[in-house]
Amino acid sequence: MASSLLRALRRACTWRRNPRALTAVTATTRFEARTYAAPPEPLTKSPFDSNIIRILRNEIEYQQEYAPPHQPETKFNSFTVEERRGEQVVTINRKFGECEDIRIEATMFDGCEHVPACGDDSSGVNVRLHLSLIVDISKGEGEDELEFLCSAWPECLNVEKVYLLKRGRMAARPYIGPDFRDLNAKVQEKFYEYLDARGVNDELAVFLHEYMMNKDRIELLRWMDSLTSFVER
Structure with a gap:
């Protein structure tokens, strides 16, 4: 003891x-x-939570049946497409020639305009969706870059600005050039030919709109699925 x-x-x-x-x-x-x-013992959900879960599940099922998304494309012509899960942008890249690297970042739909509807109902309107593009063209590490700010519409691509960027050597308040639309028409035409030779053209705008329509549905379903999981916990 x-x-x-x-x-x-x-x-x-x-x-x-x-x-x-x-x-x-x-x-x-x-x-x-x-x-x-x-x-x-499993927690009993309140009627309010149970109702939210039911509504979300029904909406997910409806969206999947109404317009199911497909697997995102990984290639377009000579471009490689980088899917950025959960983000509002997509990145596409390609090499051009021996020394040029082209990198494009495109937003999801960030604007629209209303246009008159065609056909018998002349009083109707359609929505024309808009994407923004940043096109960077570089020729080696540490070299200057040519950057284009573009608008991508469902059937065409428009250039808005052109910058010559000096990475790491930019002045505090650099002169960034005039509005692209203020340039001489022949200068504008040559820049469009320059981009077209690199695959940055109306065909790319059409592809990006189709890609973003699909991405919008994918991200919506992921978002609703995450909401459902959170409420279920």
Whole structure:
């Protein structure tokens, strides 16, 4: 009896000198209790949460049946397409010639304009969606880059700005050039020919609109699925 009491006192003194020992023992005891205890009963969802879950599941099912998205494209002509999951942009790249690297970042739909509807109903309007593009053309690491800001419409691509960027050597307030539409018509035409030779043209605008329509549906379904998972937890 005395020896048992003495061992207990020694253990108590050890815990006082070494708090970590007490923490470790306590943590182990708690872990063992969780391991061997009966699993907790599942929480009962409130009618409000259950209704949200039901509505979200129904909407996901409807969207998948109404216009199911397809696997995103990874190639377009000479471009490689980089899908950026969960983001509002897509990146496409290609090499041109021996030294040029072309990198394009396109947004998801960021604007629209209303145009008169064709056909018998002349009073109707259609929505024409818009994408923004940044086209960077470089010729080696550390060299200057030519950058185009473009608008991509469902059937055509328009250039808005042209910059010559000096990476790491830009002035505090550089002169970035005139509005592209203020340039001489022949100069504008030559820039469009320059881009067309590199595959940056109306055909690319059509592809990007189709790609973004599909991406918009994919991201919508992912978003609703994440919402459903959160409410279910």
